[in-house]
Amino acid sequence: MSAASFDERELIELLEQGFEDRLSDDDRVRLETILRAEPAARRLYRSYLTLHGLLYWDTAFGSDSTFELPAYVPTAIPAPPATSAPLSARHAERRMPRYVLAGTLTAVAAVLSIVLWPGTTPNPETLPITQNDPGTTPDPAVPPGDRDPRPQHTGPLALSPTTPTRDRDAIPTIPELTPSPNVAVTQGSSDAVIREYIEAQIRAGWEASEIEPSAAADDAEWLRRVHLDLIGRIPTASEATAFLDDRSPDKRERVVDRLLERPEYVYHWSTVWTNLLVGRAPEREEFQVGVAKFLRDSFRENRPWNEIVGELVSAEGTPEENGASGFLLAHVNNQAVPATAVTAKVFLGTQVSCTQCHDHPFNDAKQNQFWELNTFFKQTEVVDEGKYDPETGRRLREVALRKKSDAGGPTFYESRNGLVRPAYPIFAGEIVPEGPEVDRRKELARLLAVGEKPQIAEAFVNRLWKHFFGYGFTNPVDDMGPHNPATHPQLLDRLAREFVLSGYDQKRLMKWICLSEPYQLTSRPGAGNVADSPELGDFPLFSRVYVKPMSAEQAFDSLLVATGAASAQAGNWDQIERQRRKWLQQFVQSYGTDDNDESTSFSGTVPQALMLMNGELIQEALRYDRPTQFQSIVRRNVSDTEKIRQLCLSALSRYPSDEELSAMKRLLTRATAGAGNGQRQELTVQGLQDIFWAYLNSSEFAVVH
Amino acid sequence: MTDTRDDQTVPEPASGLVPDAAFIKDFTRFQRPMFLFILSQVRNPTDAEEILQETNIVIWRKFESFEPGSNFLAWACQIARYEVLKHLDRNRRDKHYFSDELIEQLAGESLEEADEWELRREALSQCLQKLRPRDRELIEKRYAPGEMGKDLAEEIGRPLNSVYQSLGRIRRTLHECIQRYLAATEAGS
Numbered sequence: 070m071s072a073a074s075f076d077e078r079e080l081i082e083l084l085e086q087g088f089e090d091r092l093s094d095d096d097r098v099r100l101e102t103i104l105r106a107e108p109a110a111r112r113l114y115r116s117y118l119t120l121h122g123l124l125y126w127d128t129a130f131g132s133d134s135t136f137e138l139p140a141y142v143p144t145a146i147p148a149p150p151a152t153s154a155p156l157s158a159r160h161a162e163r164r165m166p167r168y169v170l171a172g173t174l175t176a177v178a179a180v181l182s183i184v185l186w187p188g189t190t191p192n193p194e195t196l197p198i199t200q201n202d203p204g205t206t207p208d209p210a211v212p213p214g215d216r217d218p219r220p221q222h223t224g225p226l227a228l229s230p231t232t233p234t235r236d237r238d239a240i241p242t243i244p245e246l247t248p249s250p251n252v253a254v255t256q257g258s259s260d261a262v263i264r265e266y267i268e269a270q271i272r273a274g275w276e277a278s279e280i281e282p283s284a285a286a287d288d289a290e291w292l293r294r295v296h297l298d299l300i301g302r303i304p305t306a307s308e309a310t311a312f313l314d315d316r317s318p319d320k321r322e323r324v325v326d327r328l329l330e331r332p333e334y335v336y337h338w339s340t341v342w343t344n345l346l347v348g349r350a351p352e353r354e355e356f357q358v359g360v361a362k363f364l365r366d367s368f369r370e371n372r373p374w375n376e377i378v379g380e381l382v383s384a385e386g387t388p389e390e391n392g393a394s395g396f397l398l399a400h401v402n403n404q405a406v407p408a409t410a411v412t413a414k415v416f417l418g419t420q421v422s423c424t425q426c427h428d429h430p431f432n433d434a435k436q437n438q439f440w441e442l443n444t445f446f447k448q449t450e451v452v453d454e455g456k457y458d459p460e461t462g463r464r465l466r467e468v469a470l471r472k473k474s475d476a477g478g479p480t481f482y483e484s485r486n487g488l489v490r491p492a493y494p495i496f497a498g499e500i501v502p503e504g505p506e507v508d509r510r511k512e513l514a515r516l517l518a519v520g521e522k523p524q525i526a527e528a529f530v531n532r533l534w535k536h537f538f539g540y541g542f543t544n545p546v547d548d549m550g551p552h553n554p555a556t557h558p559q560l561l562d563r564l565a566r567e568f569v570l571s572g573y574d575q576k577r578l579m580k581w582i583c584l585s586e587p588y589q590l591t592s593r594p595g596a597g598n599v600a601d602s603p604e605l606g607d608f609p610l611f612s613r614v615y616v617k618p619m620s621a622e623q624a625f626d627s628l629l630v631a632t633g634a635a636s637a638q639a640g641n642w643d644q645i646e647r648q649r650r651k652w653l654q655q656f657v658q659s660y661g662t663d664d665n666d667e668s669t670s671f672s673g674t675v676p677q678a679l680m681l682m683n684g685e686l687i688q689e690a691l692r693y694d695r696p697t698q699f700q701s702i703v704r705r706n707v708s709d710t711e712k713i714r715q716l717c718l719s720a721l722s723r724y725p726s727d728e729e730l731s732a733m734k735r736l737l738t739r740a741t742a743g744a745g746n747g748q749r750q751e752l753t754v755q756g757l758q759d760i761f762w763a764y765l766n767s768s769e770f771a772v773v774h
Numbered sequence: 775m776t777d778t779r780d781d782q783t784v785p786e787p788a789s790g791l792v793p794d795a796a797f798i799k800d801f802t803r804f805q806r807p808m809f810l811f812i813l814s815q816v817r818n819p820t821d822a823e824e825i826l827q828e829t830n831i832v833i834w835r836k837f838e839s840f841e842p843g844s845n846f847l848a849w850a851c852q853i854a855r856y857e858v859l860k861h862l863d864r865n866r867r868d869k870h871y872f873s874d875e876l877i878e879q880l881a882g883e884s885l886e887e888a889d890e891w892e893l894r895r896e897a898l899s900q901c902l903q904k905l906r907p908r909d910r911e912l913i914e915k916r917y918a919p920g921e922m923g924k925d926l927a928e929e930i931g932r933p934l935n936s937v938y939q940s941l942g943r944i945r946r947t948l949h950e951c952i953q954r955y956l957a958a959t960e961a962g963s
Contacts, residue, residue: 081949085942087817089923092870101872104880115814115884119891120949122810123898124917125819651795 075103075110084117257570260581263563268586270560274610281597283590283613288313289723290591290774292324294614295583296722297773298537299328301337302626306698306719325583329576333626338575339364340622341536345415346381347399351654359388359395366392373573378416378525379514382445387454387469394470398451401470404480405446413442416517418528418549440482440492445501445513447477447494476505497523527565530578531555534564537582539615540603556608587611592774617773621653624771625686631720631765632690633698652686687765691758703757709737712757720764733760793837800846801833810891811851814884815858815877818870825861829854851885893959894952901951909944916941 083100086092092100103110258266275282286294292312296304304312312324328334343361347353360381367377384393400408413419450473455466479491494501494509496516501509517525531549535541542555555561564578571577582588592614594601603609619627629645693700702715713733717725725733740756741749764770793801808829813822832853840849858881862871871877902910916926927937 081946082942085938085945088945089938089941091938094870097870097872101876104872105876108883111880111883115880115887116894116953117945117949118814118817119810119894120898120945120952122813122819122822123806123895124913124945124948126806126809127895127898 075107077113079103080110080113081117084114084121088121257567260577260584263567263581264585266563267560267581270557270563271585271587271611274557275598275612278600278610280600280610280612281595282587283593283595283598285589286591286614287723291321291589293722294592294773295321295324295328297619297623297627299325299337299579299583300331300333301340301620301623302333302630304722305630306715309718309722321589322584325580329579335365335368337622337626338368341620344620344622346396346411349653353399355388356395356399359392359398361392363392363395368575371574371576374529374568374575375518375523375525375573378517382412382416382517383508383510383514385470385472387467389467390469397446397449398468398470401446401449401451405443405449408446409439409443413439414547416528417524418531418543418547419524420545420548436482437490437492440480441495444477444480444492444494445496445509447480448473448475448509472508472510474505476503476507477509478503522562522565522569526569526573527561529573530561530564530568533575533578533582534561537579537588537614538609538611539617540609540611544603544609556610588614590614592616614774619771619773622649623773625649625652627770628686628690628765631698631770632686633696633701687762690765691762693754693758699758699761703754709753709757710734713737713760716757716761717764720761721767721769736760793834794842796842797837797840797846801830801850804847804850806895807847807888807891808850808854811881811884811888812854812858815881816861816871821861825854825857828861829857832857847888848885851881855881890956893956897952897955897959898948900955901948904951905944905947909940909947912937912940913944913948 080100080103083092083096083103086096087100104114289309292304292309296302296308312320317323339361342364343357347357347360349357363380364377367380380393381396384391384397386394388395388398397408400411450471452469452471453466454469455464457464477494479493481489481491483489494512496513497519499516499519501507501512501516517523528547528549531541531543532546535544535546542557542561543549543553549555564581567581568574568578590613594613598610598612601607601610601612603615609615626649689695690697691699693703698719699716702712702719705712705715707715710730713730714724717723717729737753737756737760740759741752744752805826809822809826812825812829813819816822816825829850833850836853840846858877862874862877865871872880902913905913912926915921915930916923923937923941924934927934930937
């Protein structure tokens with residue numbers, strides 16, 4: 070590179086000017102001259118421009134977002150390219166993307182966009198950064214010190230080096246409530262007391278920040294949300310109708326109780342945790358299957374979380390013998406560095422993964438902790454216990470997790486100042502004795518749950534809170550620590566303690582959350598809480614339930630519900646599971662890094678929209694010649710208006726608004742205008758197909774709100 | 775109502791009228807490379823994105839002319855190339871593009887480096903982690919959707935010029951880091 074005869078600095082400076090749109094005509098001519106003269110200049114040009122392009126393309130980047138979905142870009146309904154495909158309605162093309170009637174669909178899109186709200190925002194974990202909302206003027210009644218102290222307001226960006234992350238000082242001060250939550254709770258409180266505590270703490274945050282919470286969510290919004298959050302799919306049309314018609318005051322509580330006992334609860338949560346623990350990458354399938362099975366058994370019995378964690382970190386055997394072993398089998402490569410990182414992140418909520426690398430801003434103590442945790446995996450080995458298949462004579466690979474017979478010894482690592490240092494198996498202040506008879510992983514399983522408020526409890530509560538509200542008490546949820554203070558530290562503390570006292574009862578924790586006041590709020594911001602926008606980098610105040618993108622699994626399972634395919638294929642879970650797996654793999658990309666990272670590309674982008682538009686699932690959903698949900702609605706002996714209402718209910722779990730409904734009716738009238746009697750029916754079906762298609766492809770469908 | 779016989783069938787590929795899964799997968803996977811290919815010619819990400827959208831529509835219309843098993847990216851980039859030309863034609867009066875000859879040269883050479891892009895992306899994600907937090911913050915802000923350096927300066931209340939300088943410094947740092955990463959990877963393999 071240094072051998073180049075052109076001036077690298079000049080070239081880069083010109084490119085820099087171009088990036089910021091301040092390249093003059095003369096500069097451009099100069100740039101062209103340089104580029105034409107030298108292949109090396111063009112190489113540098115491409116290399117530097119690629120950086121610019123990648124930054125632009127992957128704004129939601131970084132390993133912080135590991136295991137989380139990338140930013141959700143709110144897409145309105147993908148407007149089908151109006152220019153494409155002739156408008157002839159040959160029946161053979163009914164299965165084609167709905168380019169036909171493109172105009173209609175764009176119009177439907179316009180109608181539907183009414184129901185989208187500004188809260189549909191990127192995934193908090195990956196959202197690049199704060200943006201200042203110039204529309205918010207500080208309330209003159211608030212003393213200056215209490216105003217939002219985000220650096221943007223106060224002139225030059227003056228983040229001190231000791232403030233590694235933005236906005237840390239913007240935490241609203243929440244007045245201490247009596248009784249002080251830090252007073253040791255020795256006996257678990259009742260559900261009602263805990264719910265009241267949640268409400269009081271969250272309210273205190275609203276009051277301190279002088280905001281008004283959003284209005285309560287109506288039944289339809291709440292029902293859809295709680296279904297997606299608890300069992301990973303939207304309610305069926307009949308579940309929705311039954312709930313909407315129910316007039317009893319305790320109906321929400323009964324729904325939560327019922328959902329917690331559904332088989333889909335087990336299925337949903339085992340999927341959520343398998344993705345966190347093993348990831349979605351197809352090459353780890355046997356481990357996923359094992360872990361998922363273990364989790365299904367555990368969640369079905371509602372086993373205490375500490376026991377589940379303990380089994381996962383101490384498991385031995387093949388995934389077939391003991392599904393829990395799949396977790397570590399997937400990560401013990403590379404001196405168990407990934408295993409250490411994933412354990413810390415998922416169970417302890419701390420991101421130590423990068424502390425292994427030398428020039429990370431974290432301190433030596435944290436680096437040391439990472440390697441101390443790592444020593445617990447030192448006695449672990451992966452053994453291939455494959456057997457010969459007696460029929461084919463072929464050897465079948467079968468890996469198992471086993472304990473080595475040696476003592477393990479310390480892990481040596483290079484500290485940041487270049488010294489080689491040993492780390493010993495220490496956790497929660499306890500050092501595990503050295504010896505071949507000691508099983509370090511079993512010791513770790515025990516130590517993880519030692520004390521009144523073990524870290525695994527706090528990390529779990531934080532993660533669950535985020536699952537339901539869209540943001541955790543810390544964001545990201547797996548980067549807890551003094552550098553990243555919690556938004557509601559007392560509430561987090563209390564919930565973690567109560568969770569421990571409940572015997573790590575996951576279902577109870579979920580019930581506390583799902584029936585608490587904040588969870589009953591709508592996701593739409595109201596006039597009084599525009600300031601509560603964590604998607605812009607503020608601390609979440611939970612004055613509304615933030616909109617979350619659906620996971621790929623939730624989208625798949627919800628499509629099955631909307632299409633009626635689930636009931637049509639009842640009892641054939643294997644087939645559905647295979648189809649689901651196949652479908653999901655389209656979205657997964659693994660990085661092959663030290664931490665076995667991966668991401669999914671399921672993020673509401675144009676390709677996804679196109680994929681949905683053409684996907685087999687949607688095409689199936691729209692069939693009129695099969696027992697689909699669509700067919701059953703269209704064949705009903707009711708008015709077209711009622712059919713539209715039912716289609717909306719099936720897809721979005723709510724009835725259309727009057728405005729929406731009359732717009733849809735107009736579209737339908739237009740679609741059938743001037744047709745004779747015979748053709749009319751067919752055109753009506755097509756019109757309804759288009760309407761249902763639009764509902765299924767709306768942004769509203771693809772989010773949990 | 776439940777006809778199990780019928781339910782066994784996963785939808786049949788309708789006589790080649792719907793792109794198959796492999797096609798959709800390639801299509802999705804190569805969005806970023808196609809974007810970078812287009813960018814190498816027009817320099818401006820917003821333009822590149824626009825042209826990419828137009829290219830996507832054409833790809834979608836012409837999917838049948840794609841031979842399964844052949845090089846998707848090469849095929850898609852041919853279409854993209856044509857769409858770039860159309861875009862330039864439409865914006866003839868706009869003088870901030872390079873000459874046609876240079877663009878053609880850049881396009882050809884760019885595709886030769888396509889294999890490297892994924893590696894560069896990986897490198898970038900690592901290099902970003904190594905930035906000082908406030909630098910990372912600034913760069914993330916700059917590339918938030920719809921942002922430009924000049925909006926950013928206003929937003930964070932810093933003089934425009936100092937923001938430009940900071941952005942330039944950070945991008946240089948990232949670029950050097952990526953180059954080192956690539957060099958190390960090459961040496962390692």
